[in-house]
Amino acid sequence: MSSDASTSLCLRRLVLAMSQLYQRYRNRWTLVLLVLLVSLLSSLVLFRKSEAWDLPVFSLLTPLPTDSSAPSTFPPPKFKNAFISSALYSSVEGGFNETIIQAWCQSQTRWRQDVALDPIIYGGIGNVRNDIISTLRYSIEAGVAIIGPFIIQRSPDLIEIDTKNETDVSYLFDQAFMRSKLAHACPELRFFDSREDFEKTSTALTMVIQATPRDLPQDEGPVTSISPALDAQPAPAGSNLRVIFPAPFAYLPICIDGAPFADSIGGFIPFRQDAQRLAAAVLCTLAWRDSPHLNSSSPASAPPAFFGAHLRTAVDATAAGFPGYDMQAPRYFEIAKAHNLTSVFLASGDYQTTKKFIAEGLLEDPPLYVVTKHDLLDPADLKLLDGMSWDQQALVDYLVLVASSYFAGVSASSFSANVMVKRRVSSVSGSCGKGFEGTATDATYRDELSELVGEPKSSIFISNLYP
Incomplete structure (x- = not known):
């Protein structure tokens, strides 16, 4: 029997059974409950037919894979406090x-x-x-x-x-x-x-x-x-x-003023402290889920390994003619797999393409487990995040992406380029060395830490943005 015929038979039997129950217990509320039950069970039958049924359960929630013996989805307070203190010092004073x-x-x-x-x-x-x-x-x-x-x-x-x-x-x-x-x-x-x-x-x-x-x-x-x-x-x-x-x-x-000046002056204007703390909390959860038995006295000694991606498909990017989702997403998947990073942190201002990216990541081989900052903050921190404006929330994304194992963004975005130049300070070539620029068919810039995808042309952002 075909799948369609089997599904049709199941639905007919379901309706017949509901009809018999109604004949036995005749009243209006019974009818309402039976209709709702039929609708629910019908949806489950149809869902069972769909490809989505074969996705892992976490495809709806997309947490990173965790050790089953981990005591909690979020790290304990002692671990979190130690991690955040260490991360804040390293990112600013350090x-x-x-x-x-x-x-x-x-x-x-x-x-x-x-x-x-x-x-x-x-x-x-x-x-x-x-x-x-x-x-x-x-x-x-x-x-x-x-x-x-x-x-x-x-x-x-x-x-x-x-x-x-x-x-x-x-x-x-x-x-x-x-x-x-x-x-x-x-x-x-x-x-x-x-x-x-x-x-x-x-x-x-x-x-x-x-x-x-x-x-x-x-x-x-x-x-x-x-x-x-x-x-x-x-x-x-x-x-x-x-x-x-x-x-x-x-x-x-x-x-033009030398690499030491270029690398130093940005240190005078760190982002606001609440954004720094939330970014550290995101990294802390990533580290905890990756290795839930880390030493709580020195948690930052084992930073999480993850791929950072900036998906620039929000309404303002579309209005400005940025490359679309179909150009950005496939390349990001390729880069993540090329660097053997199946844990992905995604920064994006567009809800619909974020959902699409998460779902498509799970269909990659191997599957890519995509999370956003909202997935990695506990309820108290989420409340703080929700109280921020769009641009203030973006600070959290920026700081997390800077800390990624490998980063990819879109060359037309000054946000992506800022993340890249900040990371480039630690690259082999440094801020003023000669890196890869515009000779491939799929990227504007690439080094051992970052890639900016887009048309293969020189971007002024590469040479004219301070780290």
Whole structure:
């Protein structure tokens, strides 16, 4: 008997049995219950026919494979606290080096307290982070102060970038850390919390101009100094000069100042502490599920092995013409298997393609077990995550992806490129070495730690984003 005929026979017998029960117990509620029961059992019969029946049970929940003797899905408090403490130190203080920036500031012979850059910064976290770093770099080079800096928040649907809704950098970054470390490394660099605070430092009217390296005249190459342009402004005696500074995103090749500077300056602006802690909690759960009997006194000694993927298919990416799911997902599966990594952490802002990626990963040979940050945080941490904005939640993804065993993202995304350049610092070639660029048919960049998939062409992100 065929599968269809067998299913039809089962359903007919089911309906007959229900009819007999109704004849025996005649009342309206019995009929309602029987109809619901028929619907449920019919669905189960049809589901039994489908291919989904043959998927593992965890295909619906997609946890990483765990040791059956593990006491809990989430690590015990002692293990978690030790892991997070170690991870936070390693990601911030452990990798922080201020000596290069200190030397840069000491080489600046003139500091002007009457001039301040007022940067215009907006976009996703990849753009914002590099715009802040560029502002720091040009302000130190010119010996001038900084107002803010402030971040213009994106609209909730991510389509409108310049909403005019300003907030300070603590929205995404650890502002207290930034100010404290820069005050020590570069005490002459002054910050003003508002435009009004800057204007109050002079009794005369403040002169306002707009300047950005992209618009300044230059015979050859990028503009590395804005000092001549500022000196050329005929400001009245006693007046302050506020420079509206559209931050030059991905404008200056980072290695123009040398690899030590490029590798160091980003350390002054770590992400906000709650995002760092949640990322550490995600990594902790990954480590615990991978090896549930780790020594709780030194849990970070055995970091989890996993593949990190950035699936960039959200509405704003589609609107911008990014490569679609059918280009990104198959390549990510290939890369994961090529590196023998069957545990996959996925960062994505699109719910539908995330579900599709998880389901298709399980059908790979060998199966790929895909999880997101939501799968790896306990209820208390999930509540904290849910209280964050879209861009704040993305900080958690960024930090986890940076810690992956191998990473792949899409070359058109500044977020993916930021993860890659951060990891590239630890690669064989380093930030300013000669890595692979645009000679394959399936990637824009590839090294032993990361790959950016996309059209085989040189991306400005590869050379012009700070780690």
